Amino acid sequence: MSAEIPVIELRNVDKHYGPLHVLQHINLSVGKGEVLVLIGPSGSGKSTLCRTINRLETIDSGEILIEGQPLPQEGKELAQMRAEIGMVFQSFNLFAHKTILDNVTLGPREVLKMPKDAAEKEAMELLTRVGVDAQAHKVPAQLSGGQQQRVAIARSLAMHPKAMLFDEPTSALDPEMINEVLDVMVELAREGMTMVVVTHEMNFARRVSNRVVFMADGQIVEEGTPSEFFDNPQTARAKEFLDSIRGH
């Protein structure tokens, strides 16, 4: 894995929101097929970091490379690159005025210029895979949160992304729906999808992630394998954080 070019690479990335130095000298690389879990207290910059990778947020300095290529800044090239990186949001963000099926086919039809039939056939396969094919002709508001999030994953997959970003995909869900979404993500990981996942789900991290990165106050404070990090955190900040999410 180390010999290959990383799918995602951040070099010395800095970003400010006014006086707030939200990302500080971030260096990070994600190899092909790697599942990286990003963890840390609220407000530490995890979402911002995730969003810079497909340029929903711009950066002040540093470099972001996708398969060795610098992130385009605008236009068709940027749109093209975004199409190659899936993103799953905390609040699902399904297109509220479109049916589930249309949510999934929109990208392939508009961006990949797939014919309608082919796009719908593939979309139905994806919806079957995430277990919401029976809802294909409903609108998002008629689905449960867990179903909506699985559709959101299918919508990303329809673009055949090189990597997928998940920003707290289960945080907005009722507890009984968390696992149905995590199961889909576990399966994706097993199939070799390159993933960056912001989550506090420790079991998920232990089961599928290769590496856990701990962020606090805009910095990467610590990183390691899931067992290294969860069982034997090195820094006081990480210990404190782990205690807090374990409910001690």
Place this chain on the structure above:
Amino acid sequence: MSAHTVSMRDALYEAPGPKTRRRTRIITGISLVLVAIGVGLIVRQFYVTGQLDAKCWSFFLRQGTWRYLFNGFLGTMRVAATAGVISLVLGVVFMLGRTSGIKPLEVISRVIIDFFRGVPSLLLIYFFYLALPQYGLRISAFWMITLPVALAASGVLAEVFRAGVNAVPKGQTEAALSIGLTPGKTMFKIILPQALRIVVPSLISQLVVVVKDTTVAYVVSYPDLMQNARVLITNNDALVQVYFVVAILYILVNYGINQLSIYMARRSGNPIISRTTENPT
């Protein structure tokens, strides 16, 4: 948890209890009595002054009267429909300029919007009617009334559309961009369709304003309903009677527009307001 939809009515009012229901009945009763007294007084006054005499209404029995009114009605509809369509298109164009993110374009759009919003449509009509011909620009009476009405409405509509676009959650844009849609496609495929649904009620009120604005067509001598009514009044010496009929026609048109909007809202009535699509913080 099943996704659940909140209707506007449920959100604003709770179901009335027994006390409220009794109060409602009493207020309804009093209102009806007051309205009846008012109508009675008006009818009596008309009766006393002879306005209800058969000879004052008999010209409505002539086919020509109705044909003339109907032609005026068609004129009004032509102006209102054309102005409505133009103002919708221009409203979207100005709104896109105003939110384009390109500074000079934003400033220009903003000035245009504020100008058309701020200037009374009658003033615009005088501009087209009196000022333009002096510079050799000749347009028909139809356009002299239609363009000013359309322009005045377009400024308001641009702001209505902008409010609608702002009301679409930010996550919709982000999701659209993240699957590789360009900003333009994101606007036309994702944001505008949702914004339109949000602003349908305001669009309808604006359409009613357009219909009412056309009533100054007499300034440019365009034969709309109002202009033809004035001719009838002079010829038959029947001001109350003609305006009574004309008012009913205008009310019917605007009632029709409202019914149409309710029908459209029902038809496109996907339950898009839902707990689960709101942005958690």
